[in-house]
Amino acid sequence: MEIKASLNSIYKPSEDVVTRDIQGEFIIVPITSGIGDLEGEIFSLNKHGRAIWDKLDGKKTIKDIAKELSLDFDGAPEDIEKDVLGLTQELLKKKMLVEAGKK
Amino acid sequence: MTYIKKEKTIEKAGLWMKSRPLLVRLDMELTERCNNNCIHCCINLPAEDSETRKKELSTDEIKRILKEAVSLQCISARFTGGEPLLREDFQDLYVYARKLGLKVLIFTNATLITPALVDLFSRIPPLERIEVTVYGMKKSSYEAVTRVGGSFEAGWRGINLLLENKIPFVVKGALLPCNKDEIDDFEKWAAALPWMHELPSYSMFFDLRCRRDDYRKNELIKSLRFSPQEALKFLIRKKNEHLKKMKEFCSKFMRPCGDRLFSCGSGHGGCVDAYGYFQPCMMLRHPDTVYNLKTGSLKDALTNFFPRLREMKAANPDYLNRCAKCFLKGLCEQCPAKSWMEHGTLDTPVAYFCKIAHTQARFLGLIKEGEKAWEVKNWRERIEDFTKEKAVVS
Ligand code: SF4
Numbered sequence: 001m002e003i004k005a006s007l008n009s010i011y012k013p014s015e016d017v018v019t020r021d022i023q024g025e026f027i028i029v030p031i032t033s034g035i036g037d038l039e040g041e042i043f044s045l046n047k048h049g050r051a052i053w054d055k056l057d058g059k060k061t062i063k064d065i066a067k068e069l070s071l072d073f074d075g076a077p078e079d080i081e082k083d084v085l086g087l088t089q090e091l092l093k094k095k096m097l098v099e100a101g102k103k
Numbered sequence: 104m105t106y107i108k109k110e111k112t113i114e115k116a117g118l119w120m121k122s123r124p125l126l127v128r129l130d131m132e133l134t135e136r137c138n139n140n141c142i143h144c145c146i147n148l149p150a151e152d153s154e155t156r157k158k159e160l161s162t163d164e165i166k167r168i169l170k171e172a173v174s175l176q177c178i179s180a181r182f183t184g185g186e187p188l189l190r191e192d193f194q195d196l197y198v199y200a201r202k203l204g205l206k207v208l209i210f211t212n213a214t215l216i217t218p219a220l221v222d223l224f225s226r227i228p229p230l231e232r233i234e235v236t237v238y239g240m241k242k243s244s245y246e247a248v249t250r251v252g253g254s255f256e257a258g259w260r261g262i263n264l265l266l267e268n269k270i271p272f273v274v275k276g277a278l279l280p281c282n283k284d285e286i287d288d289f290e291k292w293a294a295a296l297p298w299m300h301e302l303p304s305y306s307m308f309f310d311l312r313c314r315r316d317d318y319r320k321n322e323l324i325k326s327l328r329f330s331p332q333e334a335l336k337f338l339i340r341k342k343n344e345h346l347k348k349m350k351e352f353c354s355k356f357m358r359p360c361g362d363r364l365f366s367c368g369s370g371h372g373g374c375v376d377a378y379g380y381f382q383p384c385m386m387l388r389h390p391d392t393v394y395n396l397k398t399g400s401l402k403d404a405l406t407n408f409f410p411r412l413r414e415m416k417a418a419n420p421d422y423l424n425r426c427a428k429c430f431l432k433g434l435c436e437q438c439p440a441k442s443w444m445e446h447g448t449l450d451t452p453v454a455y456f457c458k459i460a461h462t463q464a465r466f467l468g469l470i471k472e473g474e475k476a477w478e479v480k481n482w483r484e485r486i487e488d489f490t491k492e493k494a495v496v497s
């Protein structure tokens with residue numbers, strides 16, 4: 001069953017991944033099996049993705065994160081919210097994030 | 104304005120797009136000991152050699168090196184040996200490396216693969232395909248190579264455990280007189296493995312003992328080497344594929360390299376031996392070219408010591424008159440490590456590799472009968488003619 005990301009939920013990085021900064025490239029290395037789509041893959045996030053990742057700290061809801069990001073980035077708040085939700089959904093599907101609560 | 108780039112927010116990491124880390128891959132030779140005793144082996148010491156075991160790096164020393172490698176942005180560690188699975192702390196080291204965010208590539212003979220290890224690889228995948236060397240398809244040929252009773256069953260049990268548990272691995276061969284007639288069977292079997300996308304690679308131009316520790320073993324290794332003609336026959340058994348590969352290779356890598364000893368990429372990464380010496384390449388153990396990590400750091404070796412090595416020049420007149428001017432450099436396996444293993448120096452041409460390179464070059468039409476490659480002046484033209492040749496008839 002696919003878990004749906006929701007605006008009022010709080011997420012944090014899964015303990016089954018390690019993140020690394022390699023020459024300015026932000027990468028996510030799976031530790032346990034079943035992360036990502038294919039075995040043996042590592043992933044990278046672009047700088048916008050990374051800005052979101054850094055805020056997925058197990059304390060803030062998606063809504064809060066989007067609000068914070070709209071102070072730093074141009075773009076309509078509803079677009080930013082949509083993007084944060086979209087990336088969270090993708091990361092959840094890849095089991096790189098876990099839910100840490102709701103508000 | 105789009106907030107997250109439209110293409111892909113998560114993409115398969117195309118690393119070093121901007122620049123290359125100081126250390127991309129670290130080779131860790133966890134032990135020189137092995138539970139096999141292969142006739143062609145350039146490194147193995149007895150598995151039960153307790154004196155050697157005592158000299159090996161401790162678990163904590165290896166972890167410290169791995170941690171430093173990660174701080175230098177290393178992505179992948181290769182655990183090799185001897186037989187790396189012989190170390191009783193293998194699982195601990197493996198998990199540690201993976202939890203640091205390293206991919207781990209394991210070179211093994213597979214005889215020590217156990218259900219517990221396969222379970223570990225299922226839970227925490229290495230993220231690199233394990234590389235298994237297969238010494239024969241039959242017990243008689245396999246054990247004629249390994250010289251250990253029961254190794255055939257153990258090796259194949261290990262391979263089957265990997266296969267049944269879907270742990271990605273590839274196989275390699277060592278081409279020896281006692282197994283060379285089994286190549287077709289081996290390749291047919293290997294082609295059916297889900298992770299083999301190419302023909303297996305083979306070692307066939309066997310290196311002499313890399314510690315220069317055993318004259319008798321060296322004589323045995325020399326006797327097992329293919330003659331240049333036999334080697335060529337093997338290399339061109341899939342002629343068109345071979346020619347296609349060679350054209351690509353020749354245009355990229357063949358040229359005279361002058362008096363600089365290191366014309367390869369060695370020293371941009373390196374190999375830590377079982378005792379804590381960092382070598383610019385896996386085979387080069389000349390005492391002047393290794394760096395003691397017990398008193399220094401990977402960073403110092405990579406930024407100070409190895410760059411100085413890469414500037415080293417050959418002094419041997421024989422090398423300067425031949426190899427320095429020879430356009431087969433690249434095709435030929437001549438390098439400081441081979442020179443060290445064969446002659447105990449860094450710059451002595453190795454006659455065996457010289458003959459092999461000349462035989463191959465004659466077949467490719469790069470030199471004529473009787474010609475010495477180092478005397479060829481119009482080598483650029485010759486390489487160009489060869490790489491542009493169109494139809495290749497098998
Ligand atoms: S299995 Fe590998 S390391 Fe062991 S003796 Fe054979 S070639 Fe050497």
Ligand code: SF4
Nearest residue numbers: 425426429435457460
């Ligand atoms: S072919 Fe001979 S001369 Fe040329 S690089 Fe090799 S060893 Fe040296």
